[in-house]
Amino acid sequence: MDTGLKGRTAVVPGASTGLGLAVARALAAEGANVVLGGRRGDLVRAEAEKLPSAVGVEVDLTDHGAAAALIGAAEGRFGPVDVLVLNGGGPPPGRAEDFTPEQLTVAIELLVHPHQRLVAATLPGMRERGFGRIVAVGSSGVQQPIDGLVASNAARAALAGYLKTLAAEVAADGVTVNMVLPGRIDTDRVGVLDRANAERSGISVDEARARSEASIPAGRYGTPEEFAAVVTFLASAGAGYVTGEQVRCDGGMVRAH
Numbered sequence: 001m002d003t004g005l006k007g008r009t010a011v012v013p014g015a016s017t018g019l020g021l022a023v024a025r026a027l028a029a030e031g032a033n034v035v036l037g038g039r040r041g042d043l044v045r046a047e048a049e050k051l052p053s054a055v056g057v058e059v060d061l062t063d064h065g066a067a068a069a070l071i072g073a074a075e076g077r078f079g080p081v082d083v084l085v086l087n088g089g090g091p092p093p094g095r096a097e098d099f100t101p102e103q104l105t106v107a108i109e110l111l112v113h114p115h116q117r118l119v120a121a122t123l124p125g126m127r128e129r130g131f132g133r134i135v136a137v138g139s140s141g142v143q144q145p146i147d148g149l150v151a152s153n154a155a156r157a158a159l160a161g162y163l164k165t166l167a168a169e170v171a172a173d174g175v176t177v178n179m180v181l182p183g184r185i186d187t188d189r190v191g192v193l194d195r196a197n198a199e200r201s202g203i204s205v206d207e208a209r210a211r212s213e214a215s216i217p218a219g220r221y222g223t224p225e226e227f228a229a230v231v232t233f234l235a236s237a238g239a240g241y242v243t244g245e246q247v248r249c250d251g252g253m254v255r256a257h
Contacts, residue, residue: 004237006031010083016043018187020087022224026232033078037070067117081122083235086115086136091151099150107155132175133235140183144254167244176243178234183250186221218251
């Protein structure tokens with residue numbers, strides 16, 4: 001399948017490790033020019049050097065001017081942005097009964113505002129050129145809230161509502177907006193959650209992981225590469241009639257339709 005990504009410019013924040021890095025690598029393998037963003041500048045620059053046409057940019061997207069700076073760096077190096085991946089770290093675990101308005105504000109500032117600013121910096125050009133792909137890295141918690149992750153569940157659901165609304169508004173302009181919902185993908189972030197679950201349940205981390213794997217019909221955690229392949233398809237030219245969707249990549253973990 002020709003993805004049509006050769007020569008396109010893609011921006012991937014949160015790309016120093018985990019899902020963001022896997023997505024950056026997958027897009028680069030399809031011939032895209034890739035801009036890797038991340039707070040650990042040394043890591044994103046080192047990873048960018050391993051790719052055929054890429055640059056790493058040190059950026060903290062919680063800073064109000066960071067989104068414009070990241071997109072400006074991409075345009076200065078490769079030209080207009082065709083593919084925007086919305087990705088970033090999640091808030092710490094917590095229970096709903098302990099959740100405060102202040103914590104919700106922090107979660108929104110982490111998971112919603114930066115992505116809105118990135119969209120604002122790229123969407124006008126995409127609409128003018130008649131092509132654009134916006135793909136958000138979400139969470140299975142958008143469709144089936146995850147125990148102990150109230151901040152993530154709430155803020156990612158807000159982002160999902162914003163993106164679903166946006167998708168309908170820009171579809172006629174050749175811009176698609178989708179969300180990919182990872183389940184238990186084998187990343188450092190999931191390792192942190194496994195350790196938190198183990199501590200909360202008074203069991204070993206290995207036992208916590210085994211219990212988690214047993215709840216997944218596929219019987220295992222997914223790989224970052226499997227997740228990145230889904231994102232890459234949604235970023236491709238062939239996915240032009242897929243928009244406003246929440247695509248699960250979770251081995252069947254979420255049982256809802």
